[in-house]
Amino acid sequence: MRFLLPLLLLLTACAPSDGVRRDGSDWPGYGGIDENHYSPLTEINDGNVGRLKLAWHHDIGGGGASLSAPIAVDGILYYASGYSVIHALDAATGRELWTYDPQSWKGAGQKMRAAWGVRGIAYDNGMVFTGTIDGRLIAINARTGHPVWSAQTIGKDDERYVTGAPWVFKGKVVIGHGGADFAPVRGYVTAYDQRTGKQLWRFYTVPGDPKLGFENKAMAMAARTWTGEWWKYGGGGTAWNAMAYDPQYNRIYIGVGNGSPWNRKIRSPGGGDNLFLCSIVALDADTGEYVWHYQTNPGETWDFNSAMDIELTRLKIGGKERDVLMHAPKNGFFYVIDRATGKLISARNIVPVNWASGIDIKSGRPIENPAARYPDGKPAIVYPSPFGAHNIEAMSFNPGTGLVYIPAMDQGRVYIDPAEPLQGWKHLDGQRISTGTGAPPPGVVPDRPATSFLLAWNPATQSEAWRVPMPGLRGGGGTATTAGNLLFQGNAAGKFVAYAADSGKPLWSFDAQTAVMAQPISYRARGRQYVTVIAGSRFPSAVGLAREWNYRTQQWRVLTFALDGKDRLPSVQPVETPVIDMPDFTVDPARAAVGAGVFGQRCSICHGANAVSGGMAPDLLQSGVPLDRASFEEVLRKGILRERGMPRFEELTDAEIEALQHYFRQRAREVLAAQAAAKPGAQTDRGLNEGQ
Known part of the structure; x- marks a missing residue:
């Protein structure tokens, strides 16, 4: 840990208060003040956004986390880099106040092979909360950067890890975990006391071994939807990304992940819905008790998890105002769900899909195409792919325009059972794999090129308002929208763009010199509105862009903008990074x-x-x-x-x-x-x- 300002300064002008301003001045958690990635601030708007300039930038050393969202409270910006290294900056100047490194890499072991970085952090009651790849949940004093407490959220020699953001409410902090794609993991979420780190409640998202008994009635109910000896495979259902807290109903909504392994024929060979995989589960925020669930993919077998954004609002539907939950999971459909009851109101596909022809509104179940389940060893080209129609890049909702803004993708994948007998978990060359699917036969490929785009969707009418094509296969970053009729989004080609939220017209752009895939935030510091985003490319492969990003030459940065900002990025200096060969090396x-x-x-x-x-x-x-x-x-x-x-x-x-x-x-x-x-x-x- 290192401190860059005297403690006196930290405790005075730059000290955060225990509360959070709900007028848009603060952005305290992953989803902002209302879970919708929306700011009510209007100082920067569609009439003056052309004056938006770089106010300050902060270079990130040691590697960033390209989908990590910063937070801002009472004039201080907090962000995570690397393996949950937390930084505090003066939000108006970019001056670094403190840094805390949990050194989670020391205990992460093989988890580093499957996951990296952290997607978000949270602030409440004078503390910053972060998860770590080695499974800890840490509370940090927001004034000083000193850890207040640390709780291990997983068991000894556990193969779970944490990359998602914590959710904070009513003196509690809730965290989930990942790991089901790489190990026999059973998912759960846990609530802790913000002051002490004491565990308050835990809710499992899939049932365990019936011989050991069930934790509650919800698990007994869920077990009736599984077959075989599913618990030997873990089951999956990890809550590794999005949640949402609903103060009106005092509920926490959990976005539940895919099965472990993906192929249902392995984990649940007799079929079944496999609750609560690929579901939104509503829990009592005080007790963690089950209230209701809605399952987007009963018996899922494609990695179509529901761990994506959960956004809350009121919509006029059929002439009546209703409290709704909006959700765009991987499977290609957009869902509007009644928050009071968990019943489906409407659903429609946002990209072309072929695994289902639609969603039956009465039952809430998909009208499936049986061939999409790759039966009898036959391959199936399925749309969307496991990357999903919408993945972890944040969508946002603007109550002024009534539109949801979704970083969308249209791409398919070939699914087929593995060539060897279905036997569940196995090791391939020492690396455990989780899909339970095989390599596609020669010549069997998706029938159209993969594309990506920014989609504006009207949830009340379930119709497209407008779209903007994006570069590459997964080219659009996370979004944030404001009451100034603005939508901010970065892209894989290195541009950070402001669009008119109502029409999609591009109004302003900035060259970030590297990809911008993280979600932006907006807040007020010293009476001035700012927009901040983290820039840096972590694409797992070169994606054929006109400018492909080089790990050795790109500079990870925090970029912050304001009207009439005076900062500039340094000019890019060409650096040669040639491919190396050894002429005397004979390749076998x-x-x-x-x-x-x-x-x-x-x-x-x-x-x-x-x-x-x-x-x-x-x-x-x-x-x-x-x-x-x-x-x-x-x-x-x-x-x-x-x-x-x-x-x-x-x-x-x-x-x-x-x-x-x-x-x-x-x-x-x-x-x-x-x-x-x-x-x-x-x-x-x-x-x-x-x-x-």
């Missing part, structure tokens, strides 16, 4: 093929498909580490770079490490040959400093 194609398999199972999630990085991690074709056997082993087996986010792979054999070396040299020569064949000057950095 057989060993390279083995290396490709090892890379695909262990490395590609961060270093990119086909060993071409897109900013998430270093491009290994440009790295000298794999060239030196001793250095390579130090990184892989001993984990000397764990603090910087590189996991340890102690189980790799000598033959596998050598195979990786052959694979990298083979790919390096392929890339170099392609570069030589390409026309010179095909891609340039023209316009990098535009709009500053």
Whole structure:
């Protein structure tokens, strides 16, 4: 921990109060003051946004978290970088006040292979709350940066981890976890006392072993919707992302994840709805007791989880005002649900889907296409893909326009049972896999290119208002909207854009010099409205953009804007990061093929498909580490770079490490040959400093 200002200054002019201003001056949690990623501030509006300029910027060292949302309370901005390293900045100037590092990488172990960063933090009662990859929930004194308490939310040698934001309300803080895609995990959420860190209640999202008894009536009910010995596979249902607190009904709504493994034929071979997978579950905020649920995908088998945004408002439907919950999960439909009862009001697909023809309003159940469940070993091309029509990039709702703004995608995936007998969890080359699906047959591919776009959707009429195409396969970042008729969104091409919220007309843009995928926030500090967003690319592979982002040359930053701001970003200085080859290295194609398999199972999630990085991690074709056997082993087996986010792979054999070396040299020569064949000057950095 390090402190950059005297404590006296922290305790006076920059000290946060225990309360939160509800007039839009503060943005205390992931969803803002109302869960809708909406600001009621109007100083910056559609009439003057052309005057919006960079007010200050703050360089992030040690790697960022590209989908992490900052918060702002009483003139202080808080954000997380790396593995939940929390920073406090003066929100008007960007001056750093304190930094707290929980050093979660020390206890994360193999969890670092599956997850990175943290998507959000929260403020309440003078404390900042964060989860960590090693499963802790930490309360930090917002004035001083000192930890107040730390609670371990998972068990010893548990394979769960925390990357989602905490939710705070009524002296409580609630946290979920991830892990079901990589281990036999049973999901739950836990509430803690904000003052002491004492556990208050826990709600499991799927039932456990019946022989051990059920925790409550809800689990007994849910167990009747499972078959076989599901508990041996964990079941899944992790609440790893979105929730929402509803003060009107004193409820916390939980967005529940997919099954573990994905393929229902494995975890629940006799069928069944598998509650509460892919559901919104309403709990009593005081006791954690079950109130109601709505399941978007009964018996899900495609990774169509419902862990995406949950937004709350009142809509006039059929001439009557109703309290509603709005939800756009992965499966391609937009749902409007009655908050009082949990009953479906309306649902309509926001992208073309083929797994269902619609949602039956009376029963609330999807009208499924049986072929989409890849029966009898037959492949199925299913839309959407596991990336979803909407993923974790935040959507937002503007009560003034009545529109919801969704970072949307249209892409498909081929599903098929694995070639070997369905046997549940297994290890592939030492890496546990969770899908329970197989490789697609040759020539079976989605029938249209993947696209992405910003979609404005009218939830009252279930109709599209407008859309803006986005660059790349997953090109649109999280959104935030304001009462000034503005919608802010960054994109994969490096632009941060303000649109007219009612029409979608682009009104202003800023070149961030790297991708902007995190959700923005807006707040007031020293009487002035600001807009802040975190910039930095963590794409797991190069996505064919005109400007692909390089891990070694991009600069992660906090960018803050205000009317007539005076700051500028430094000019981009060209840096050569060439692909490296060893001319005297003789590639063995057989060993390279083995290396490709090892890379695909262990490395590609961060270093990119086909060993071409897109900013998430270093491009290994440009790295000298794999060239030196001793250095390579130090990184892989001993984990000397764990603090910087590189996991340890102690189980790799000598033959596998050598195979990786052959694979990298083979790919390096392929890339170099392609570069030589390409026309010179095909891609340039023209316009990098535009709009500053």
